[in-house]
Amino acid sequence: MSVVRAVFDPRGRGLRREYWLVWLAGWVVLLAPILVDRALGLSAEQRVGWAIGGLGLVAHQVVAVLAAIRRLHDTDHSGWWLLMSFVPVVGSAVLFVHLTSAGTPGLNRYGADPHPGVPPAEQVYPVKQPKSPRAKVIDGFWWLAFAVVFSLLIVALVNQ
Numbered sequence: 001m002s003v004v005r006a007v008f009d010p011r012g013r014g015l016r017r018e019y020w021l022v023w024l025a026g027w028v029v030l031l032a033p034i035l036v037d038r039a040l041g042l043s044a045e046q047r048v049g050w051a052i053g054g055l056g057l058v059a060h061q062v063v064a065v066l067a068a069i070r071r072l073h074d075t076d077h078s079g080w081w082l083l084m085s086f087v088p089v090v091g092s093a094v095l096f097v098h099l100t101s102a103g104t105p106g107l108n109r110y111g112a113d114p115h116p117g118v119p120p121a122e123q124v125y126p127v128k129q130p131k132s133p134r135a136k137v138i139d140g141f142w143w144l145a146f147a148v149v150f151s152l153l154i155v156a157l158v159n160q
Contacts, residue, residue: 007063010079013114014070019099022060022067029056068095073110074103087145094142 030053037049069079075098084091106113 008066010066010069011073012070012111013074013103013108014067015074015103015114016071016100019067019071022064026057026060026064029053029060068099071099073108074114075099075101076104076108076110083146084142087142087149090145 033049033052033056035049065082068082072079072081077098081095081098084095087094103113103115105115
């Protein structure tokens with residue numbers, strides 16, 4: 001797999017290590033030009049590090065979203081779960097849990113297990129089990145939370 005395809009392809013599954021390395025690279029892209037400006041002792045008019053770092057950060061966001069989608073796929077969740085980040089506090093906490101939890105062992109609906117040491121012969125697609133009552137309640141809660149936040153946004157826009 002080419003590096004460009006690995007970085008810019010949202011399909012498949014991604015390791016936790018890959019996800020966190022993308023975020024580390026983002027910090028490097030943001031801070032390196034700024035630190036170079038400071039190390040060279042450039043005046044405020046001569047500094048371009050902030051602009052370069054900002055452009056790099058915008059490019060990094062695209063790569064970070066794609067890495068997060070692959071990471072969610074590894075935990076057998078759709079990439080649409082990233083929209084949970086728009087739900088204040090709780091949405092970010094749920095995403096953090098999904099992005100940091102261990103992936104689904106073996107094959108899931110998004111592909112083979114990316115973890116090293118898992119032979120392809122042992123990757124059997126699990127039979128989809130019906131959702132537990134707890135999962136149904138949690139799903140209902142998220143839909144309700146999304147509806148409330150969306151409704152509040154609509155009300156705020158109408159009242160402007």
